[in-house]
Amino acid sequence: MPQPTDLLAVLIDADNVSPARIGAVLTEIAKYGTASVKRVYGDWTKPNLRGWKDAASEHVIQPMQQFDNTTGKNATDSALIIDAMDLLYTGRFQAFCIVSSDSDFTRLASRIREDGVTVYGFGEVKTPEAFRNACDRFTYLDVIDQPESDAATTALPRKRVPSKELRGDTKLVFNLRASIAAASDEDGWAHLGGVGSLMRKNQPDCDSRNWGYAKLSDLAREIGLFTVLPNPTGGLRVKNGRK
Structure with missing residues (x-):
């Protein structure tokens, strides 16, 4: 069972998560322990990631810059995976929280679990089954309570299924x-x-x-x-x- 004293490493793929959602995601993550490391990965020179500046500052998340040096190759994913393995080797963390809908993190989740460390995944309904099943627990962003200002489309039912x-x-x-x-x-x-x-x-x-x-x-x-x-x-x- 998760304990409030469990140390968590929270790694966020900015390309796959709206900054408007991150406050609710961190509230959900707080159920599993203390987020002692919070990092968000992206190429901050891209205009579409501009909204992350205020969100990262508000929630004390460390932005990790990674330039896309080659077209068609996601360098952000590689940077997140390398950092995750470095953090895993420290032996400090009881769990990792991977916030992304990208199947590229399937092997990462499996590798972390091989060391007996829990993996919590957070992503959209479109997240491939392989990544969802590689986690100990996977939570859809759509069911996490969102602020009223979040206009993101909800793909999961808000009303109770009869x-x-x-x-x-x-x-x-x-x-x-x-x-x-x-x-x-x-x-x-x-x-x-x-x-x-x-x-x-x-x-x-x-x-x-x-x-x-x-x-x-x-x-x-x-x-x-x-x-x-x-x-x-x-x-x-x-x-x-x-x-």
């Missing part, structure tokens, strides 16, 4: 059923927190907010195929089937 549609989502239902079965006791009950952890291991981008629900308990209840009750020892427990 019960009928949830039951028709075979991937979701199968993942929930299988995770409950794996975590359950002899009576078929499982701690909801443990179920959520298993679901994310099976599918790193699994987040109840993707379907418009703030909590997994709300999502499980709405599906209508599971029983969710208070756990005698605290928290909630869940069981396959309606009581």
Whole structure:
């Protein structure tokens, strides 16, 4: 489980993330620990990255300049990967946060995890599955609360997906059923927190907010195929089937 004292390295691909989103992203990252390193990578001579100047200053993010010396080659990605490996070798960090929708970071995420270090990914819905699955947990930028001034298009549902549609989502239902079965006791009950952890291991981008629900308990209840009750020892427990 993440601890407030966990040290995080936050590495941001400016070419793939709007500066208007970064405040909400950092708030989300704060759930996992303390961002002791925050760096954003880009070629700051490009006009389209101009908005990052104020965002980086406001959130105390260190801008890392990388010129695109060759057309068609993304030098920014290479700079981020090199820095990530340098930081990994220090052994200081419990987790890395990679903020990008670029599949080029798939191998980086896998390599960091090979050292037993957690990887949290953040990106848009278009992020390739390979990169999402290479992370321990992947969160879509679209489900993170945005400031009112952010006019970015939302590709994920803000409204709650109704019960009928949830039951028709075979991937979701199968993942929930299988995770409950794996975590359950002899009576078929499982701690909801443990179920959520298993679901994310099976599918790193699994987040109840993707379907418009703030909590997994709300999502499980709405599906209508599971029983969710208070756990005698605290928290909630869940069981396959309606009581």
